Amino acid sequence: MKIKSERDFWSGMMFLVVGLGFAWGALNYSFGSSARPGPAYFPFGLGIMLALLGAFTIFEALTIETEDGEPVGAFAWRPLLVILGAVALFGALLPRLGMFITLPVLILLASMATEEFTWLSAVINTVVLTVFSWLVFSKGLGLTIPLWPTMTFGG
Amino acid sequence: MELINNLVLGFGVAFTWINLAYAFFGALLGTLIGVLPGLGPVATIAMLLPSIYALDATPALIMLAGIYYGAQYGGSTTAILINVPGESASVVTAIDGYQMARKGRAGPALAAAALGSFFAGCVGTLVIAAFAPPLTELAFKFGPAEYFSLMVLGLIGAVVLASGSLIKAISMIVLGLLLGQINTDVISGVPRFSFDIAELTDGIGFVAIAMGVFGFGEIIANLGRPAEHREVFTKDVKGIWPSKQDFQDAWPAVLRGTALGSVLGVLPGGGALLSSFAAYTLEKKSRGRSDEVPFGKGNIRGVAGPESANNAGSQTSFIPMLTLGIPPNAVMALMVGAMTIKGIQPGPQVMTSNPELFWGLIASMWVGNAMLVILNLPLIGIWIKLLTVPYRVLFPAILAFCCIGLYTLNNNNFDVYMAVLFGVAGYVFYKLGCEPAPLLLGFILGPMMEENLRRALLLSRGDWTAFLTRPLSAGLLIAAALMIVVVTLPSIKKKREEAFQEEA
Numbered sequence: 001m002k003i004k005s006e007r008d009f010w011s012g013m014m015f016l017v018v019g020l021g022f023a024w025g026a027l028n029y030s031f032g033s034s035a036r037p038g039p040a041y042f043p044f045g046l047g048i049m050l051a052l053l054g055a056f057t058i059f060e061a062l063t064i065e066t067e068d069g070e071p072v073g074a075f076a077w078r079p080l081l082v083i084l085g086a087v088a089l090f091g092a093l094l095p096r097l098g099m100f101i102t103l104p105v106l107i108l109l110a111s112m113a114t115e116e117f118t119w120l121s122a123v124i125n126t127v128v129l130t131v132f133s134w135l136v137f138s139k140g141l142g143l144t145i146p147l148w149p150t151m152t153f154g155g
Numbered sequence: 156m157e158l159i160n161n162l163v164l165g166f167g168v169a170f171t172w173i174n175l176a177y178a179f180f181g182a183l184l185g186t187l188i189g190v191l192p193g194l195g196p197v198a199t200i201a202m203l204l205p206s207i208y209a210l211d212a213t214p215a216l217i218m219l220a221g222i223y224y225g226a227q228y229g230g231s232t233t234a235i236l237i238n239v240p241g242e243s244a245s246v247v248t249a250i251d252g253y254q255m256a257r258k259g260r261a262g263p264a265l266a267a268a269a270l271g272s273f274f275a276g277c278v279g280t281l282v283i284a285a286f287a288p289p290l291t292e293l294a295f296k297f298g299p300a301e302y303f304s305l306m307v308l309g310l311i312g313a314v315v316l317a318s319g320s321l322i323k324a325i326s327m328i329v330l331g332l333l334l335g336q337i338n339t340d341v342i343s344g345v346p347r348f349s350f351d352i353a354e355l356t357d358g359i360g361f362v363a364i365a366m367g368v369f370g371f372g373e374i375i376a377n378l379g380r381p382a383e384h385r386e387v388f389t390k391d392v393k394g395i396w397p398s399k400q401d402f403q404d405a406w407p408a409v410l411r412g413t414a415l416g417s418v419l420g421v422l423p424g425g426g427a428l429l430s431s432f433a434a435y436t437l438e439k440k441s442r443g444r445s446d447e448v449p450f451g452k453g454n455i456r457g458v459a460g461p462e463s464a465n466n467a468g469s470q471t472s473f474i475p476m477l478t479l480g481i482p483p484n485a486v487m488a489l490m491v492g493a494m495t496i497k498g499i500q501p502g503p504q505v506m507t508s509n510p511e512l513f514w515g516l517i518a519s520m521w522v523g524n525a526m527l528v529i530l531n532l533p534l535i536g537i538w539i540k541l542l543t544v545p546y547r548v549l550f551p552a553i554l555a556f557c558c559i560g561l562y563t564l565n566n567n568n569f570d571v572y573m574a575v576l577f578g579v580a581g582y583v584f585y586k587l588g589c590e591p592a593p594l595l596l597g598f599i600l601g602p603m604m605e606e607n608l609r610r611a612l613l614l615s616r617g618d619w620t621a622f623l624t625r626p627l628s629a630g631l632l633i634a635a636a637l638m639i640v641v642v643t644l645p646s647i648k649k650k651r652e653e654a655f656q657e658e659a
Contacts, residue, residue, distance in 0.1 A: 035617030039340035042605040076379025091571030143563040
């Protein structure tokens, strides 16, 4: 069988798997009865509904002709990994090293996600954004952000 | 006379220095993000949610509202000058607006957009003030069954009127509803789908979802596309003022757009986007001068109509949110979240329990619209300069502000990691052609829907027919079913696809 719409096929797969996952997970909780619905009642129903919708989407993707096969296309791995890696690193480092080290790391790293990267503009951007963020978020709005590394080694 | 009393109260609140300042700041920020392509109101409002902890509820909401309607003004500027809609609601403005700019008539196009929007904003404000109280009265008659049915109608309406595949959009709603099920069950106190992670027992933060999907996902998608070569018509903006003929052409279009936008904004799923598409179609259908410029070649009506409509629609889409607590679009979903952060339970009681907030917010919209005309017409030069900011400078800034916002939300890096996860999901949605806005709506409404469903079943002793025997609830469900039937009818389905293709 040939896939007529690649995008719809994988969307359907995603809905089917996630729906079944939720429905299966809901089995751990009590259903109650229609008169006294328990915690599993709503998510189980929704999970099954999503799985059915997913199955229908797959069916359509396999039967309805499309002009170009609606390919998913190549993933932009470089921005995906660099951007999300930089954000995850920010989350890990901020509580330990503080904003004045972590934010420049985030901005410099993320800037490398594009092919137009140049050190000069990235460094200028980093300095401007770090100072701006400090003034606005820490000074101005008074949000509690760790600024410098905490000196508590080994607790 | 109550209307006048209410508006007096509202303007009293809106004209305090602090509220004027925040309305101005919101309008300014809205214009800014409207002008900057690749940053929309959803991501911006999500980014700012952590900072509203420091504000009172009224200025906070005034500011967030300003961002939404301000973005409608700013979005038209980029649409006209560089053919890149800064905001999705300005997609149709680009068609004729850009053509006008190419012919050296960027000034009149910008003026028609701004003045039309201002007129629409004034009317929209009055519509809210007039229609909110009676709707609130109606909402008090609603029981859990009616609320559940209303939410079904709202969610279905949100996708039926949107572009793209209907079945995938409905699936995205259900996916959102399911994500909203990750929490502690309110009735039994059982933690669900939490995998023994303490943070998950409170549910996923909607800021993490909004920023992950709309912020990070979008940045990755933008960077994954080859850089576009943009032609900016900046030097051509000389005479701003439209000619007498322009006024005569644009005026009826503004009126039609405003009327259409005001109505469509209130509908579930309505708002700025739908209104502008509908208005463009209406303008194309209605007859103008016999010797006018054809549509698609720089007709001023193609700018004035949709721009008035999207502003009217963005304004009146506050009605269901303010009166029923039910958000009709993703931005309103975030407004509901913002109200919850400030300890206000959105719903019909807001008008009586927080009248200063309610009427102050409405009055501030008029004030904000007046500020926007000044911001956008005489100061247009500043915004044009901003268009030259390259994306490689812009996106690290978006990223930095998102990260700080995510961390400071709960002073915890858990939300940062969740947003990374939803960033992946957002990019996958983009690649698979799944519209993410319905997911956010479903996520916000999920817990409310479950609670009302279970309460309704409890009241009816497990009788599902209660949803159909109560007249109001039945009516709402039938309306939802009709909507689905109508758009799946083969003839209309084809028309709908055509309509979206033509304008995309």
